[in-house]
Amino acid sequence: MKSDLNQYLQDNQADALWITGPAQHNPPMVYLTGGGHMTQADVILRAGAEPVLCHAPMERDEAAKTGLTTLNYSKYPLKDRLGQAKGDRLVAHALLYKHIFEELGLTHGKVILYGRTDAGKMLSTVNQLQEMLPGLSFHGDMEDAILLQAMATKEPAEIERIRAMGKIVVEVVSRVAEFLSNHLVVYELLMKEDGVPLMIGDVKAKINLWLAELGAENPEDTIFAIGRDAGVPHSSGTPTDPLALGQTIVFDIFPCEKGGGYFYDFTRTWCLGYAPDEAQLLYDQVKSVYDQVVSELQTGLNAAHFQDRTCELFEAMGHPTTRQDPAVESGYVHSLGHGVGLNIHEKPWFSQKEDPSNILVPGSVFTIEPGLYYPDQGMGVRLEDTYYVTPEGTFEKFVDFPMALCLPMGGKKR
């Protein structure tokens, strides 16, 4: 939780966090500021002190809305800095931060840099700044310290925001199911009213429309992949693929709040009209592993334990897994899940047995998403829900939705 940040700073012998970049679609900045419409800002969080938000003069009102202590960049005019820097824009940019850090009394110690922004510009800026303030050392965070650790345990208000996204997701998924099943079928293909086959691109357009209508944003697109594409976990689907009966469709949807806030992650696999035996078998196996693993969830265990357990279960069914060969492309080829929050992927990670910060605890929010993939046979199955751990240590699914493989067609056949 945010209130743990100071402790994590101490644990990591860090003196400050420096969060930079825009206020939208930049999870560390959204976490500290709550988001808003700032194209560039910096939050400096010194150990034991309140965070300070540095902002552009034109964005002073948006900055004030955050309720944080603010510092206007205009205090250090570019003109003056360019003068000092003899016209060198990089030096002038680094001077802005030199002034800010000095103003905040931060000239010695370890600073951890965060922010989804222009990485090259920050690299040059920090290297320049390092020469100006040799008492400071600048570091990045390899996903195993401080900010992501704080973000990994959600407060009740965060849980409710994620649940609200979950409700939007299942509303959209049920609209998609109804939309598909109401289509006319001609020779195994779903047909639009104008007599043209319905395509993946048409379905995705509807998904985006409904997400926008319900107030969500879809920055990372949706996976809606049929046939061979369904057998490749990260294939997002081919827009011109027609919707055909009896093929596995992996529908993985992971939108976030408008402006780049909390995500929700959810997957169902459907066969339209009927499910061939080999798809049904694959589905039944994935479903049984899903149920088994969910029944075994418990706090105090590292998330990686459940990845291991999933591999064990799939291997017992005769499927290759990444545990046997990390480069495997058929069978069980990915991780059981991942944390979800302001990042679509965050702690707990399911791949790092040795890291205690991936242990499931109250406030953990994560996906459970076993899957089996056989691209050469033109099929794949994945089932995914997002879970959280209550303050009492029980595991709850945010929202419910039917899991069945076969999506019956309600429209007429011809």
Add this chain to the structure above:
Amino acid sequence: MKSDLNQYLQDNQADALWITGPAQHNPPMVYLTGGGHMTQADVILRAGAEPVLCHAPMERDEAAKTGLTTLNYSKYPLKDRLGQAKGDRLVAHALLYKHIFEELGLTHGKVILYGRTDAGKMLSTVNQLQEMLPGLSFHGDMEDAILLQAMATKEPAEIERIRAMGKIVVEVVSRVAEFLSNHLVVYELLMKEDGVPLMIGDVKAKINLWLAELGAENPEDTIFAIGRDAGVPHSSGTPTDPLALGQTIVFDIFPCEKGGGYFYDFTRTWCLGYAPDEAQLLYDQVKSVYDQVVSELQTGLNAAHFQDRTCELFEAMGHPTTRQDPAVESGYVHSLGHGVGLNIHEKPWFSQKEDPSNILVPGSVFTIEPGLYYPDQGMGVRLEDTYYVTPEGTFEKFVDFPMALCLPMGGKKR
């Protein structure tokens, strides 16, 4: 243009560009790959060679779609790298790049880093990599070299994509105008059918819905600001502000293609029902400066020349400008415009007189957006269109839309 990249590499004595991060909402990566659904990728562009796209194993199909030469991260398994790194994840991450750079024969020279991604993680990775490959030097780009320079001159296909976004924008703006003018007015407030006043948040929800319906994305939100908010250029508007007659509304809309592609930027200022004299005066002055500056546009001049000219025109009318005081908050308080492309703000910049790469040339795409702001009087006016320079050197507006200040109410009054 992309074909100029090699020349720019030579001009800057650079040996390679290194573009990193996701394939969506990451302009440098979209420029080189065309976008697509890759959560993490690297493009290495060596001087005189074809670019190479390095990708995650699960994203091999998306990588193949780009048509670029590909290199699968799985060639350097994490397990092996972690072993080499004695479990240090940062070192293991840097080793991935060491292997890739060595594979591409890139062990000496100057590498320029690009990408909108986790800046802290890249800082640590590059610093680590620097120790492993001391023959390389890594730099960022202060917006004045290579990639942004290439991006600043658009090819015909890019011009048409921006125009398509412009058409979507004016369609949405005309829907908003119609939506507003059809509302019932009660005591100067627009009322919804349920008898509740229409609020900024309601209008923004409609804008997002219509943008999604037309296939666009709105990653940076819309400015729809009324009254005092209209007087603060970057205020995005207060969602709970009611829509009232006779107040200036600054409506600045800047969506992009789905997935983080080309942007369009457009602003109109409206007074609903009637325009008070002081708002009309402000509008007339902005409009006359807009017309004057557009009439003077010519190639071969630095964009900053027109910023200067705009200050001159506003100062002659008695308004304070940023030229007199960069921290000014009333009067003409921002830049005349900016380049538009895969970034909502890119070259040409209107603030750097000395930089020849901001000279207007065929292929330049930029906004013209003079404005006047008086927050203490609760008003602001801005007018903005996006322009481009044809191969023949003429200046064209992408799409047309009426500029009038007063938006007459067609609904009934009560």
